[in-house]
Amino acid sequence: MTRQKRSKQQIYTDPDMLLSKAFEYFAWCEENPWMKKELMRSGEKKGEFIETPIQRPFTLAGMCVYCGISESAFMKYGKSEEMRDAAAYILSIIRQNCIEGAILGEYNATFVANLLEDLY
Secondary structure: OOOOOOOOOOOOOOHHHHHHHHHHHHHHHHHOOEEEEEEOOOOOOOOOEEEEEEOOOOOHHHHHHHHOOOHHHHHHHHHOOOOHHHHHHHHHHHHHHHHHHHHOOOOOHHHHHHHHHHHO
16 A cells, blocks of 8 residues: 655635634634533522533634644744744634733633743
């Protein structure tokens, strides 16, 4: 059997394609929250577990998986003159979501700080 070489051709050839897919991912995150199981401590349902939706954070790793690319491929888009602004805009949206979630106490502030340090 012969081994096939992997193509280095980029999946997203223009900024609008990449932005469109990223916005699809952000919408998917909002439409598919995490479900947290919480024990009811009082009321009629005392002792029962209920599922509470919590916002799914936007992450670079999650977006890359959704878009079908690796994080290193995304970083290459950030170095491309044509794609640089789109990649920076996407990272800004992810950063804003993480920071606001940490400020509001929805996300762990220490974890977010470390995550953002790795991104920038």
